[in-house]
Amino acid sequence: MSILEWIVAVLVILGALFVLLGSVALVKLPDFYTRLHGPTKATTLGLGSLVLASLLFFNGIQGELSLQQLLIALFLFITAPVTAYMLIKAGIHQQLKATAATSRQELLQQHKPKAQ
Amino acid sequence: MLHTVLIVAMLLIGLALLLNLLALLRGPSLPDRLLALYTMYINSIALLLCYGIYGASQLHFEAALLIAMLGFVSTVAVCKFMLRGDIIE
Numbered sequence: 147m148s149i150l151e152w153i154v155a156v157l158v159i160l161g162a163l164f165v166l167l168g169s170v171a172l173v174k175l176p177d178f179y180t181r182l183h184g185p186t187k188a189t190t191l192g193l194g195s196l197v198l199a200s201l202l203f204f205n206g207i208q209g210e211l212s213l214q215q216l217l218i219a220l221f222l223f224i225t226a227p228v229t230a231y232m233l234i235k236a237g238i239h240q241q242l243k244a245t246a247a248t249s250r251q252e253l254l255q256q257h258k259p260k261a262q
Numbered sequence: 263m264l265h266t267v268l269i270v271a272m273l274l275i276g277l278a279l280l281l282n283l284l285a286l287l288r289g290p291s292l293p294d295r296l297l298a299l300y301t302m303y304i305n306s307i308a309l310l311l312c313y314g315i316y317g318a319s320q321l322h323f324e325a326a327l328l329i330a331m332l333g334f335v336s337t338v339a340v341c342k343f344m345l346r347g348d349i350i351e
Contacts, residue, residue, distance in 0.1 A: 181297065236341045236345055
């Protein structure tokens with residue numbers, strides 16, 4: 147087993163662990179505002195690691211040019227913050243409760259929804 | 263060796279998908295459920311990437327790209343609906 151295959155294996159395991167970590171955070175954390183951190187940060191990092199592993203595997207070990215993974219990573223890294231922003235805007239709009247330990251709760255009070 | 267690692271990774275991602283399903287069924291509010299659904303989209307992309315390396319074929323990556331675009335567009339559309347009560351004004 148070559149050194150390149152070892153690197154690919156480590157990157158794949160690291161990526162899968164980070165994806166799992168994001169989902170565990172989604173289940174375990176107490177409120178919506180903390181729950182948003184898991185999928186938008188840990189899962190994106192895990193997917194970036196998987197994409198890097200896939201790029202190394204196809205371009206290094208298989209020896210064929212393959213750039214679609216780069217496109218996937220680029221698209222996800224651009225859209226993940228936009229989605230997180232829209233989700234947190236929807237959460238604030240619906241006035242979801244934050245846990246008592248959350249600081250700066252007055253920010254939630256400033257965004258009362260407009261009367262329909 | 264790499265095949266064993268990939269199978270373990272796919273098992274981990276499958277476990278993550280099950281946890282997402284739990285969060286999707288449990289989540290008390292609509293943004294919670296939407297977040298769980300978006301995480302499922304991303305995790306299925308990760309699963310497809312692993313399967314692409316496992317089978318040494320690039321056929322699945324276009325499907326993964328399609329899933330990424332659909333996940334983004336549908337999540338933003340539902341968010342827009344929750345914010346404004348309308349998608350295209």
